[in-house]
Amino acid sequence: xxxxxxxxxxxxxxxxxxxxxxxxxxxxxxxxxxxxxxxxxxxxxxxxxxxxxxxxxxxxxxxxxxxxxxxxxxxxxxxxxxxxxxxxxxxxxxxxxxxxxxxxxxxxxxxxxxxxxxxxxxxxxxxxxxxxxxxxxxxxxxxxxxxxxxxxxxxxxxxxxxxxxxxxxxxxxxxxxxxxxxxxxxxxxxxxxxxxxxxxxxxxxxxxxxxxxxxxxxxxxxxxxxxxxxxxxxxxxxxxxxxxxxxxxxxxxxxxxxxxxxxxxxxxxxxxxxxxxxxxxxxxxxxxx
Amino acid sequence: xxxxxxxxxxxxxxxxxxxxxxxxxxxxxxxxxxxxxxxxxxxxxxxxxxxxxxxxxxxxxxxxxxxxxxxxxxxxxxx
Amino acid sequence: xxxxxxxxxxxxxxxxxxxxxxxxxxxxxxxxxxxxxxxxxxxxxxxxxxxxxxxxxxxxxxxxxxxxxxxxxxxxxxxxxxxxxxxxxxxxxxxxxxxxxxxxxxxxxxxxxxxxxxxxxxxxxxxxxxxxxxxxxxxxxxxxxxxxxxxxxxxxxxxxxxxxxxxxxxxxxxxxxxxxxxxxxxxxxxxxxxxxxxxxxxxxxxxxxxxxxxxxxxxxxxxxxxxxxxxxxxxxxxxxxxxxxxxxxxxxxxxxxxxxxxxxxxxxxxxxxxxxxxxxxxxxxxxxxxxxxxxxxxxxxxxxxxxxxxxxxxxxxxxxxxxxxxxxxxxxxxxxxxxxxxxxxxxxxxxxxxxxxxxxxxxxxxxxx
Numbered sequence: 246x247x248x249x250x251x252x253x254x255x256x257x258x259x260x261x262x263x264x265x266x267x268x269x270x271x272x273x274x275x276x277x278x279x280x281x282x283x284x285x286x287x288x289x290x291x292x293x294x295x296x297x298x299x300x301x302x303x304x305x306x307x308x309x310x311x312x313x314x315x316x317x318x319x320x321x322x323x324x325x326x327x328x329x330x331x332x333x334x335x336x337x338x339x340x341x342x343x344x345x346x347x348x349x350x351x352x353x354x355x356x357x358x359x360x361x362x363x364x365x366x367x368x369x370x371x372x373x374x375x376x377x378x379x380x381x382x383x384x385x386x387x388x389x390x391x392x393x394x395x396x397x398x399x400x401x402x403x404x405x406x407x408x409x410x411x412x413x414x415x416x417x418x419x420x421x422x423x424x425x426x427x428x429x430x431x432x433x434x435x436x437x438x439x440x441x442x443x444x445x446x447x448x449x450x451x452x453x454x455x456x457x458x459x460x461x462x463x464x465x466x467x468x469x470x471x472x473x474x475x476x477x478x479x480x481x482x483x484x485x486x487x488x489x490x491x492x493x494x495x496x497x498x499x500x501x502x503x504x505x506x507x508x509x510x511x512x513x514x515x516x517x518x519x520x521x522x523x524x525x526x527x528x529x530x531x532x533x534x
Numbered sequence: 535x536x537x538x539x540x541x542x543x544x545x546x547x548x549x550x551x552x553x554x555x556x557x558x559x560x561x562x563x564x565x566x567x568x569x570x571x572x573x574x575x576x577x578x579x580x581x582x583x584x585x586x587x588x589x590x591x592x593x594x595x596x597x598x599x600x601x602x603x604x605x606x607x608x609x610x611x612x613x
Numbered sequence: 614x615x616x617x618x619x620x621x622x623x624x625x626x627x628x629x630x631x632x633x634x635x636x637x638x639x640x641x642x643x644x645x646x647x648x649x650x651x652x653x654x655x656x657x658x659x660x661x662x663x664x665x666x667x668x669x670x671x672x673x674x675x676x677x678x679x680x681x682x683x684x685x686x687x688x689x690x691x692x693x694x695x696x697x698x699x700x701x702x703x704x705x706x707x708x709x710x711x712x713x714x715x716x717x718x719x720x721x722x723x724x725x726x727x728x729x730x731x732x733x734x735x736x737x738x739x740x741x742x743x744x745x746x747x748x749x750x751x752x753x754x755x756x757x758x759x760x761x762x763x764x765x766x767x768x769x770x771x772x773x774x775x776x777x778x779x780x781x782x783x784x785x786x787x788x789x790x791x792x793x794x795x796x797x798x799x800x801x802x803x804x805x806x807x808x809x810x811x812x813x814x815x816x817x818x819x820x821x822x823x824x825x826x827x828x829x830x831x832x833x834x835x836x837x838x839x840x841x842x843x844x845x846x847x848x849x850x851x852x853x854x855x856x857x858x859x860x861x862x863x864x865x866x867x868x869x870x871x872x873x874x875x876x877x878x879x880x881x882x883x884x885x886x887x888x889x890x891x892x893x894x895x896x897x898x899x900x901x902x903x904x905x906x907x908x909x910x911x912x913x914x915x916x917x918x919x920x921x922x923x924x925x926x927x928x929x930x931x932x933x934x935x936x937x938x939x940x941x942x943x944x945x946x947x948x949x950x951x952x953x954x955x956x957x958x959x960x961x962x963x964x965x966x967x968x969x970x971x972x973x974x975x976x977x978x979x980x981x982x
Contacts, residue, residue, distance in 0.1 A: 287641040287672065314649050314924065341648075343682040344675060478553030482566050492562055493686045496544055499557040499564070503546040561693055 247295070249283035252276055255450050256391070256400055257338060260288035261330065265308070268294050271327040271426040275405045275441045290337050294330045296323060312337045321432075328429035328437050331405070335388055338402070339489040345391035345400060346501045347489040352390040352399050352454075353382040355531045359399050359454035361390055361509075362462055363487040366434060369464025372412045375440055376519040377526075379420055384446040385454060389489070394497050397456040397505050403446050405439035413438045456505055458530040459484065461513040462522065471515040472525065480511035540604050547571040556602050565602065567593040578603060617642040619921040619929055623888055626656065626847070629663035640673045646924040650844055653680030654727035684727045691718045694733055694784050695817055701752055706741030708807045709818055712789065712828060716819040717848070724851045732776060732785040736803065739790040746774055746788065753780040792831060792872075801872045809868060823865040826852045830881035831874050839919040839939055846920050850885045854892065862897045879904040880912065884920055915939055 247264045250272065260283050263269065272280045293311040297320050308326035310318055310333040317336060321329050339347060350363035351374040364370035371387065378384040385401040392399055405426070408416050413428065413436060424441035459480055484502050485491055491498040510530055516522050539545060544557040553568040567574060569590055576582035577594055584590040597603055617639050625632050625643065635643070647653045657677035660666045666674065695711060702709055710716075712734040717725030737745055750756075754777040776785050791803045809824035820828060826849060833845045853861075869878040879901045885891040906912065918935035921927075 285638070287637045289644075289672070289676070291645055313645055341679055341683075343679050476552035476568075477548040477550045478555060478566050478568060481548070481555055482564070485564050491564075493683060495559060495562060495686070495689070496557065499544055499546070499555075503548075503555065507549055559689075560696075562690070 247293070251281055251283040251286045251288060253279050253286075254334075254402065254404065256402065257290070257342070258286070258288045259334060259337075260286075260291050262291070262293040263295065263330075265294060265296060265326050267324075267427065268327045268330060271439070272330075274424050275426055275439055277424075277441070277447075279447070290341070292330065292333060292337065294326050294333075296326075324427075325429040325432055325437075327426055328432060328439070331407070331439060334404070338389060342391075343490050343493050344394075346394060346491070346494060346498045348390040348392065348484060349388065349487045349489055350390045351387050352385040352456075353377050354385055354399075354454035355382050355527065357452075357454050358457045358531050359385060360458040360460055360526060360530060361399075361456060361484075362460055363484060364462055366409070368462055369412070370462055371406055371408050372415055372464070373462050373519060373522060375406045375408065375412075375416050376419065377523060378406065378442045378446055379423075380523060382523075383449050384442040387442075392456070392501060392505065393453075394494070394501050395504065396501070397508060398453050399456060400453050401446075401450050403442065403450040405441050408438050408440060410435040416440060456509050457533070458510045458512070458526070459506065460511075460526065460530070463513070463515045464517065465515050466517055468515045468517050470518065470521045470525065472529075473513045475511040475513050477506050477511060481506045538604060540601055543602055545571070556597065558600065558602060561600075563600065565597060565600065567597065569593070615639075617646065617927055619927045622646055622843075622922045622927060626659060627889060629660055629665055632660075633665065633668060637670060637672075640670055642926055644673060644676045646922050646926055648676070648680075649924045650841065650922055651729050652844055652847070652922075653677060654684035654729065655844075655847065657681055658727050680727075684729055687729050688718055688725075690784075691715055691733065692815075694782075694786075695719055698733070698735070698786065699817060702745060702748060706745060707738040708736070708810065710736040710807060710810050711817055711819050712736050713832070716825055719813050719815070719817045719819050720822075720825070721813065722822070722852075723855055724848055728848070732787045734787045734789060736789050736792075736807065738807070739803070742774060742788060742790045746777070749777050749786070749788075754778065754786065755780055757785070792828065793835065805868070805871055809864070821864065822852060822856045823861050824868060826856075826861075826881075827865055827868050827872070827874065827878065830877050834877040834880045835874070839936060840923060842916075842920045843922045846885060846888060849881050850889045850891045853882075853885060857892055857894070862894065866897070866900055875901065875904040876906055879906075880916065884916055887917075888920065915942075 247262045248269075250261045250263070250269070252259045252261060252272065254276075261268075261272070291313050295309050295311070297307040297309050306323035307320035308323050308329050309316060309320045310329050312333060318329075318333070348361060348363060350361050351370055352359055352361050353374065354360070362370050362374065374384065374387055384403060384406070385399055387404055387406040389402055389404075390399055391402050416423065416438075417425065420440070426439040429437045459475075461475065461480075461483065481502060484506065485498075488498060488502070491502075494501075510533065512530075514522065514525070540558070542559040544559065545554055547554045547570060551570045553566055554571050554574060555564060555566045557564050567590075569577075573582060573590075574594065577584065577590070594603075621639070622643065632640075632643070643656075644653070647656055653676060657666070657680055660669065660677070666677070669677070691714075695715060699709065711719050714725070714728055714730030715733045715735075717728050719725070757776045757778055774788055776787050778785050792801050792806055806820065806824055806828065809821045810818050811821050812818055819825065829845065829849050829852065833839070833842065833849070839845075866878065869875050882891075882893050882897070882901060886893055915935045915938050918929045918932050919939055921929055921932075923932065
């Protein structure tokens, strides 16, 4: 009944077992040729999304997520099945992969120079990410920045951009031709949609980039562009707070992140205009000598 | 109040003099103090004083409480 | 296409070089199985010892390296937690002995080198349990959420107070005052085990290797939980191999006799030999052969199936049947029949409801991503 699929998401790969049409459809939309039926490929992790069984599945159907036979989360309502898989992929990587320091953050690059955008929910980071990705920047990741230990080098882990609530309408207006998933309603983050980045991001998914900046963006509707240079101690501590595997990597993570912070520019910005932010990033950070 | 850095603690003092960060390898905890390394050691040795209520004093006390800084008498004991 | 079998997985442990003929698919399956069984780090160390780690496919090496880092971090965390517990509980009881996984890690021996586990188990004297529980609660350790039935099982029938979880750090500690449930009729003087304890160089109390091995094999063969049976068998094999001398075997046999677990010792020796060809000296075999039970063929069937890697890819046929039989046998050894029936009815009642309404019908609010 369930079919096995394979998704090549450099530097990792997943097999996905599911028979839920909505999940298959969304995976196909978002990942294109990277998503296919499994034949001889060898995946790093075996994931599965299934409909829960029993009487309950008739009244309020639910989706269950499995990673390698483990079920780490309680089921979610069925219409969130695809989003559940995306979160499950994040969880799998964050919990198992310790060859890189992984920051909960977006990371985009112009050419070979990359900027990290760590941001708590509600900061408008994902809208900014979507804007930059469609305006000359390439997306290395929306949620998980992989830093090679003891370097400032980021390895791309290209995945769709996760947009929430008001950002959904903004993104649909800005990118009418964008490859969007279905909307997952009423998640703990509100309404959620996934947007596949443009082809240029996918085509460069094996090209690393060097960090030149760490920027904490904050969207404020009534706020024209305000830029604050962040002192390095605070920037470091915020990065630590946003690092998935800092606790596991300890001294390796400590020295990697102190080195990154010492050698990049660190800013906090408040804005309501994406184009202005892009201009600032390009002029003051990317082109900075 | 002479103190030294406990064994198994990594420290980094940022080049913009904004502060120091510490990683206690035993507990896995990371802490920060918004003072330069020189200033911290001046406070510990008594050369510099801050008001007890000040942020700097509170930060240093918290490092001492977490055993990041040990009293000099303990230097040769295994902690 | 050939799938990896349970025998292949065991063979990989016994003769690492046999894996050099694996296809990429078989390597992937091995990684999936080992990850599921929490044996990635164990096999990683074994491949390194055999000097063939660099010959493994790069993708496979990455998974083993990940496991190495996670295991190393786990050790540090346990050391920290154990230090904290020793400091917080120091003088409150007659003895405070770290058991099972924590005992392995604190011993510094090979058996603890790559071992990951979820809880920290401690043995303390019965009189001190209340004081310990109260002190831990004051320090921010909270009782895990349990159904009323399970809570009763823990306190009255089993040998533990319910597990305690640290409010901030999430570590779970199990405080035991006995090795087996009080009600099972197999009353074991916990002090007998406690008197077989030693101090590590860092000052932690753990069981001697003989007592540690006996405790492990009791846990495997007296309990009903064979979910990680293969891994537990590897532990026992590792302990026996690393301590293969008279000063280990004689106290082990003596303690087994004193505590009435000769059958379990016999079964452990039998199955490590069958699976790993563990070197068990003749004098030991002579001494324990009299403990061979009448129903050994039946036990062979059950354990032959369940002491193998338990992943859908390579699970032996009839695994579920064998597992169920062990469950019954395990419960039966722990409690008198009338209580067993009550316990199983409660558990099966819960299972029936779960299968009707979904597995998580009793789980409290949300552990969402």
